[in-house]
Structures are given as structure tokens and as C-alpha cells.
Amino acid sequence: MGLSDSLRCYGIREGKTGVGIAVMAGRIFAVYTQNRIRAAPVIFNLQNLGKRVKGIIVNSGNANAYTGEEGLRKARRMAEFLAERLNCDLSEIAIASTGVIGRQLDVDKIIRIGEKVLERLGGGEEHINAFARAIMTTDRFPKIAKRRFGGVEILGIAKGAGMIAPNMATMLAFIFTNARCDGMEEIFREAVEGSFNRVIVDGDTSTNDTVFMVASEEVEANPEEFREHLSSLMLELAEMMARDGEGATKVFWVRVSGARSDDDALRVARAVAGSNLVKTAVFGGDPNFGRIIAAIGYSGADVDERITLKLRGESGVAVLVEEGNVVEGSLELAERIMKESRIEVLIDLHRGSGEGYAIGCDLTHDYVELNSKYTT
Structure with missing residues (x-):
């Protein structure tokens, strides 16, 4: 099966608030910010996310960072909303947020927009583009990259333009693949280190940095081939971030x-x-x-x-x-x-x-x- 069969996604933006949802069953891998101040979604994932996932919900416009117990409660509500709609366990939901730090999240608005997003989920190019645009903040363009070799497909969607420094950035990245191979965790982490951890826009490391990779594991892949294609895809997304650095011309x-x-x-x-x-x-x-x-x-x-x-x-x-x-x-x-x-x-x-x-x-x-x- 190709990604168009297993991945459904969409996104909607209302003003400065965007919501993107991706639904795909598979094994999930994650790397998070190294900032000591971690946003509520990062904390939630570290405490609750299991090894397999059914869905991801992302919002832009508010980082839900430095928001205390109330922020953690709202992060959990985001996850509970999607878990209920997908009829799955809370450990099978991943969440992410990006935007302004230190302001409480309007989670009711996130859920209201999320309901609209769920009605329009699909696997086409327009759905992927809508997801990518919904999670943008100061980005000037959506960041999407694809690789295909044999029967293996890899799709990468990222956002990030400012607050970018080594050890990731104010960035979110979502990688989806139908591949299965030995050593995927190591391959994933090496690819992050060689791509997103090499970008510097302004020297600031964010509270929300997150990279997820979801693998449906439907197609056997050669590990070295998968390593090569995943690394080049992430590096392509990383260069897009540098090119789209806030105000950047070069x-x-x-x-x-x-x-x-x-x-x-x-x-x-x-x-x-x-x-x-x-x-x-x-x-x-x-x-x-x-x-x-x-x-x-x-x-x-x-x-x-x-x-x-x-x-x-x-x-x-x-x-x-x-x-x-x-x-x-x-x-x-x-x-x-x-x-x-x-x-x-x-x-x-x-x-x-x-x-x-x-x-x-x-x-x-x-x-x-x-x-x-x-x-x-």
C-alpha cells in the first residue's frame, strides 16, 4: 500500500490559529527540543505517547509553552479530542503546538477547528498542502518533500522560519513512510542530527521543537537505501527552513x-x-x-x-x-x-x-x- 492509502490529513487556518490533523496507524519515532523549558505538548508526549500511533494533532498560533498546569491540562484535552474521534487509546495520539510562548491556549477554538478538519481528511496533494499551511507561523511557504524508491514512499512536512538553532529549532516536522526495516530508530535519529540539527537562523532554540516519524511498516526496505533517502529528505526540509529564515534573502x-x-x-x-x-x-x-x-x-x-x-x-x-x-x-x-x-x-x-x-x-x-x- 502507498501512503495515499494509509495517510489521511488536512488543515484549516482561522486568523492566526491553524489546526492540522494527520491520521495514520503505525510505529512512531520522536525527537524533541533540548531546551530545559519544554512546552506542554512535548511534556504530554513524553509522559503519554506509546510506540504506536493512530493520529497527530497540531496547532499553530500558540506554543502552549510556559503555561503551567493549565497548559498541560489543555494539551491533554487536545489529545483526548482526537482519541475520542478516532476511537483509540490516548497513548496512540501525538500532539504539537507552535506560536507565541507564555499565553494560554484557546483549546475550545482548537477543537472547534479540529472538528472541521476531520470532516475533510484525505490523502491527496491538496490535503497535504492544507496540513502544511495550517501549521505555519512566520513561514513564507509550506515545506514539503517526497522520496520514492521501489515500493517505499517517504513524505516530509515541516514548519520553521525563526527561532532556529542547533539542537533543532522552533520547528515541527512530520515524516510519514510505509517502510519497514531494521534499525529504524537509529536511522531516524541520525537523519535528524544530520539535517535539522545543522540549521541556524538566529541562534535561539525553541521550547517546542518536535520531529515525528510514523511508519506503517507495510513495505520491506533496505536499511541503507532507507537511510540515504530519509537523510536527503530531511536535509532538503532543513535547507528550506534556512531559505525561509525570517527576513532571509540568502x-x-x-x-x-x-x-x-x-x-x-x-x-x-x-x-x-x-x-x-x-x-x-x-x-x-x-x-x-x-x-x-x-x-x-x-x-x-x-x-x-x-x-x-x-x-x-x-x-x-x-x-x-x-x-x-x-x-x-x-x-x-x-x-x-x-x-x-x-x-x-x-x-x-x-x-x-x-x-x-x-x-x-x-x-x-x-x-x-x-x-x-x-x-x-
């Missing part, structure tokens, strides 16, 4: 090689992708490589001045620094690359064989404008 990859270890390479990649000075330089199209060098130095990795630094884009490859020596005559090409919408920063530390990467976006006037008025 996305840039930081690829590090030659580190003492993979951990050191990741430290450097995250430091460069998360640097506000680098982000503003990318926004302005300024090939100020000194900002990148400085971020490498404070990353905490084992580095010295023997660094090779290049910029790569559609215009070509500009070598700015070669093993610690500044390369003259490269700035004109570098300026052209920095004006492109997708840029790669290539760093070789010449210290070992470690590799790593991170994904960032530029920091713009619009980011400040949007976030200065988020609750108003």
Missing part, C-alpha cells in the same frame, strides 16, 4: 574539512553559520573573510592560522585564503558569489580528517522588523 552552507575530529569540524561550521557578523556580511554581499576567520578561532575547535578558505557559487570558486596566506585578486569573484542566493563557504583546517557542515541564512532588516512586533 542561504549559505558551511562545509568544513581537515579538522582534528568530526566534532571539531561541526564546532567550526556552527560557529561560522551562527555568527551575526558573518550573516550580515552575507546579506550585504560583503566578502569580509576576516569575520569567518574570527568565528573559526572562537569556535572552540583545535585550529591554527593554517586555514584554507573558499567561497563557491554559480559564478565559480573564489580562493580567499590558501593555507594561511591571503590570496590577492580573488575579491572581485568573491563579491559576485556573495550576491547569489545560495553560497557555500568551504573551510579546510589542515589539522586532520574530520568533516562537518552547518546551514545558515543571512540576517536582514526584515528579521529585526518582524521579531520586534511578533506578539502585536
Whole structure:
């Protein structure tokens, strides 16, 4: 059976409040925020969600975070609503919320919209798009990715544009597949680590970060093939988040090689992708490589001045620094690359064989404008 046979979903938005519901029986895998302040839906899932699921209900417009016992009660009401409608146990319902922190959730409104959503569930493209749009907050576009190999299908739907930092982000992601294979839990967690945990928009880690994967386990899959396709799907969604970063006009990859270890390479990649000075330089199209060098130095990795630094884009490859020596005559090409919408920063530390990467976006006037008025 394909996903169109086993997955039914839909979503509706009324003003700033959106509700999405996905109904699919299967085994569920989950990764949650590493923020010490966890939203009520995250706490509910950790305390109640079993290993198998029948449905997922998501709301946008209110994070139901930092809302105390009342927030937990309302999170439970969301889950009870869907469990009653699907005639299943509460442990078979997963929930998620996204939006403003510190405000009580209007759960009656969520349930009222949810009733309308349940009437329109389906497996078509319009249903998937409606679900994706309902869970958006400051996102400019829905984030949907698909993979198909043999009889295996994977569908990914995500939201996230701001409050994005390593250890996930103010993001929600829902992966649905008909696959069954050995090691799915490990494959899932590795794919999250190599995708959503590599995105940095603004350095803030949210209270609500959640990634769910539901597997109906109807089609046997080769584990390595499944790993490859799931990882590429999540990475595609992660880059969409960076491209859709609040106010963003450009996305840039930081690829590090030659580190003492993979951990050191990741430290450097995250430091460069998360640097506000680098982000503003990318926004302005300024090939100020000194900002990148400085971020490498404070990353905490084992580095010295023997660094090779290049910029790569559609215009070509500009070598700015070669093993610690500044390369003259490269700035004109570098300026052209920095004006492109997708840029790669290539760093070789010449210290070992470690590799790593991170994904960032530029920091713009619009980011400040949007976030200065988020609750108003």
C-alpha cells in the first residue's frame, strides 16, 4: 500500500490559529527540543505517547509553552479530542503546538477547528498542502518533500522560519513512510542530527521543537537505501527552513574539512553559520573573510592560522585564503558569489580528517522588523 492509502490529513487556518490533523496507524519515532523549558505538548508526549500511533494533532498560533498546569491540562484535552474521534487509546495520539510562548491556549477554538478538519481528511496533494499551511507561523511557504524508491514512499512536512538553532529549532516536522526495516530508530535519529540539527537562523532554540516519524511498516526496505533517502529528505526540509529564515534573502552552507575530529569540524561550521557578523556580511554581499576567520578561532575547535578558505557559487570558486596566506585578486569573484542566493563557504583546517557542515541564512532588516512586533 502507498501512503495515499494509509495517510489521511488536512488543515484549516482561522486568523492566526491553524489546526492540522494527520491520521495514520503505525510505529512512531520522536525527537524533541533540548531546551530545559519544554512546552506542554512535548511534556504530554513524553509522559503519554506509546510506540504506536493512530493520529497527530497540531496547532499553530500558540506554543502552549510556559503555561503551567493549565497548559498541560489543555494539551491533554487536545489529545483526548482526537482519541475520542478516532476511537483509540490516548497513548496512540501525538500532539504539537507552535506560536507565541507564555499565553494560554484557546483549546475550545482548537477543537472547534479540529472538528472541521476531520470532516475533510484525505490523502491527496491538496490535503497535504492544507496540513502544511495550517501549521505555519512566520513561514513564507509550506515545506514539503517526497522520496520514492521501489515500493517505499517517504513524505516530509515541516514548519520553521525563526527561532532556529542547533539542537533543532522552533520547528515541527512530520515524516510519514510505509517502510519497514531494521534499525529504524537509529536511522531516524541520525537523519535528524544530520539535517535539522545543522540549521541556524538566529541562534535561539525553541521550547517546542518536535520531529515525528510514523511508519506503517507495510513495505520491506533496505536499511541503507532507507537511510540515504530519509537523510536527503530531511536535509532538503532543513535547507528550506534556512531559505525561509525570517527576513532571509540568502542561504549559505558551511562545509568544513581537515579538522582534528568530526566534532571539531561541526564546532567550526556552527560557529561560522551562527555568527551575526558573518550573516550580515552575507546579506550585504560583503566578502569580509576576516569575520569567518574570527568565528573559526572562537569556535572552540583545535585550529591554527593554517586555514584554507573558499567561497563557491554559480559564478565559480573564489580562493580567499590558501593555507594561511591571503590570496590577492580573488575579491572581485568573491563579491559576485556573495550576491547569489545560495553560497557555500568551504573551510579546510589542515589539522586532520574530520568533516562537518552547518546551514545558515543571512540576517536582514526584515528579521529585526518582524521579531520586534511578533506578539502585536
